[in-house]
Amino acid sequence: MIVSVASGKGGTGKTSVVVNLALSLGEAQIIDCDVEEPNAHILLKPEINETFPVKLLVPRILEERCDFCGECARFCQYHALFVAGETAMVFPELCHSCGGCSIVCPREAIVEEPRQIGRVIKGSADAIDLVYGEINVGEPLAVPVIAAVKEHINVNGIVILDAPPGTACPVVETIHGSDFCLLVTEPTPFGLHDLEIAVEVVKELGLPIGVVVNFAGIGDRGVYDFCEARGIPIMMEIPFDRRIAELYSRGTPFVEAMPEWRGRFKDLAKRIWKGVDA
Amino acid sequence: MNQVTILSGKGGTGKTTITASFAALARNAVLADCDVDAPNLHLLLKPEIQETMEFKGLKLAVIDPERCTRCGLCDEKCRFDAIQGFQVDPLRCEGCKVCVRICPVGAIDFIDRVCGNAYISKTKYGPMSHARLKPGMENSGKLVSLVRQNAKRIAEEWGYELVLVDGPPGIGCPVIASLADVDKGLVVVEPTLSGIHDLKRALELLHHFNVEPLVCVNKHDLNPENTRAVEEFCAREGIEVVGLIPFDPDVTRAMVAGLPVVEYAPESPASRAIKDTWSLLERHFYD
Numbered sequence: 001m002i003v004s005v006a007s008g009k010g011g012t013g014k015t016s017v018v019v020n021l022a023l024s025l026g027e028a029q030i031i032d033c034d035v036e037e038p039n040a041h042i043l044l045k046p047e048i049n050e051t052f053p054v055k056l057l058v059p060r061i062l063e064e065r066c067d068f069c070g071e072c073a074r075f076c077q078y079h080a081l082f083v084a085g086e087t088a089m090v091f092p093e094l095c096h097s098c099g100g101c102s103i104v105c106p107r108e109a110i111v112e113e114p115r116q117i118g119r120v121i122k123g124s125a126d127a128i129d130l131v132y133g134e135i136n137v138g139e140p141l142a143v144p145v146i147a148a149v150k151e152h153i154n155v156n157g158i159v160i161l162d163a164p165p166g167t168a169c170p171v172v173e174t175i176h177g178s179d180f181c182l183l184v185t186e187p188t189p190f191g192l193h194d195l196e197i198a199v200e201v202v203k204e205l206g207l208p209i210g211v212v213v214n215f216a217g218i219g220d221r222g223v224y225d226f227c228e229a230r231g232i233p234i235m236m237e238i239p240f241d242r243r244i245a246e247l248y249s250r251g252t253p254f255v256e257a258m259p260e261w262r263g264r265f266k267d268l269a270k271r272i273w274k275g276v277d278a
Numbered sequence: 279m280n281q282v283t284i285l286s287g288k289g290g291t292g293k294t295t296i297t298a299s300f301a302a303l304a305r306n307a308v309l310a311d312c313d314v315d316a317p318n319l320h321l322l323l324k325p326e327i328q329e330t331m332e333f334k335g336l337k338l339a340v341i342d343p344e345r346c347t348r349c350g351l352c353d354e355k356c357r358f359d360a361i362q363g364f365q366v367d368p369l370r371c372e373g374c375k376v377c378v379r380i381c382p383v384g385a386i387d388f389i390d391r392v393c394g395n396a397y398i399s400k401t402k403y404g405p406m407s408h409a410r411l412k413p414g415m416e417n418s419g420k421l422v423s424l425v426r427q428n429a430k431r432i433a434e435e436w437g438y439e440l441v442l443v444d445g446p447p448g449i450g451c452p453v454i455a456s457l458a459d460v461d462k463g464l465v466v467v468e469p470t471l472s473g474i475h476d477l478k479r480a481l482e483l484l485h486h487f488n489v490e491p492l493v494c495v496n497k498h499d500l501n502p503e504n505t506r507a508v509e510e511f512c513a514r515e516g517i518e519v520v521g522l523i524p525f526d527p528d529v530t531r532a533m534v535a536g537l538p539v540v541e542y543a544p545e546s547p548a549s550r551a552i553k554d555t556w557s558l559l560e561r562h563f564y565d
Binding site: 220 | 289313316337357372374375376379411414416448449450451453454468472473475479483500504530
C-alpha cells in the first residue's frame, strides 16, 4: 500500500501529516521525496543506518579520439556539450544522462562516468523506517534523486511518500505508482489555487484523491466549495492551533503531545484504505 | 538596475505575501513570479494580461504504430523508462531524442510540446512578468528563465530600476533559474527547526551562485528561541537580518481580500514590520 502526500502549495503541512500518520499507525515506512528540502527526519529524529551516493552517468570526451565534429553538441537537447574549433566541453550539471552523445559520436570518443549529485539516507525510529534523499546544493536535477529514494520502497508494508511542493515533474515522479494521493491544503485563496492544479496532476495519473484541510478556521470557504463541487472527500481537518504550530516549530510531532489525535489519524488511514478499494 | 529574488527553501513561509507588499511599497519595480508551477502572486496583484507567449519546452517522442516494427530497441535504450507497450509516456519522456535517433525504421517522430504560457501584464503597482506551467510538466527551469528575461527586458525598455522576483520553494532547477544574474537573495524563514534546516541549504545555494544573502524571519513570535538562533547564526555568518515580521491574522484576511497586506491593513503589526523590512532592504539597492 503506497500513499503519497502532496500539496501544490508549500508549507501546508505535508510532512507533519506524513509523520503524525506514521506514528499513529505505529508501523510504516516513510519515503521523503522532497530531496531539495527534506524535513521528515527533523520530526522523526531517526537513527541513521546507511547512506548511499546517488550518481548520474555523464559524458567525458576522450581528447585523443575527438575530432571536434560537434555531432554530440548538436544532438544534446540539454545544451550540456559545447564544441567549437579545437575545444570540446561538457557542462555536467546540465546533463540528463540520456546517453545520446555517446551513441551519436562517430569516433567513439565519449565515455560515460558516474558523477554524484546527491545521496540517499536510511534510518529508523522504533517501528518507523525512514528513507530520504538529499540533492547536493547547486545541482538542478531532483528527479534522479527522487527515483533513487523510491528504489528503497518496501512494497510489503504501509508506505507513506512525502512529496515536494509544486505540481511539476518532481511531484509526478514522486506520486507515480502510488495507490492513493492525499492532498494537504490550507483554506485560503493560495491553498485553493494550488490545490486545483494539484488535483489536475493527480487525476491525470488516475489516482484516487482525498484532501486534508490544515489550519482549518483561517481564510475562507473556497477549498470546501471546490471539494464539494468536484466530489473530492475531505478526510481530515486539523484546526489552526497555536499549540500545534509551536510543537512543530520545536520539531515535535503533535500526536506525541496530544495523543487524542492518534485515533483521528488512524481513522484517516481507514478512510484512505477505503478510498483505495473504491 | 537591481534584481532581488525572494526565496525560502521551505515552502509556505510567506514569500508571496512579502513580495506583494514590497510591490505595493516600491511602486517603481517590475514584478516577476517565478513559481511557475504553483504561482500565487497574481492572486494579490491582479494582473491584466497584455501579452501571452506560448512556451515550448523539450520536445516529445511519439511512436507511429503504422511504421513501428516492435523491435524494442527504443525501450532498451530509453533511460527514463518512458516507453511501455511501444508507446511513449508523455509524463516520463524527457525529450532526449535517443529513441528518435536509434529507431532502425524511423518510426518515431519528435514533436513540439507546449509546456505552458508566459505572460506580460499590467498591475496597479507596475508591470508583471509571470507564467503558468502545464500541470505535471518538465522543464520549469527554462520557463523561469523566460519569466526572468521578460522582466529584465521590460525593466530595461521602460526604465525601471528594480526587478522583484518571487521565487519558487526548494533549491533545485527552478530556484537556480530564478537566481541567475540576480544581485541579492532575500531568504524568508519561519522560526521552526525545519525552517532553519531549509534556510541553511538556501543560504548555501546563494553562496554557491555568488548571490548576496539577506534574511527575514516571518512569524518570528511563534518561537522566540528559534528566532534568536536564526539571528545568532546569521550574525556568525555575517548575514544581515533585515526583518522580523510577527504572526498577524490580517495577513490571511488580506489574502482573502486579494490585496497586499500593507494595503489591506496598513497599520497592522505585520504591515508595519514589512514596511520596516522594505526600508532596510531598499538601502541595499542604491549603495
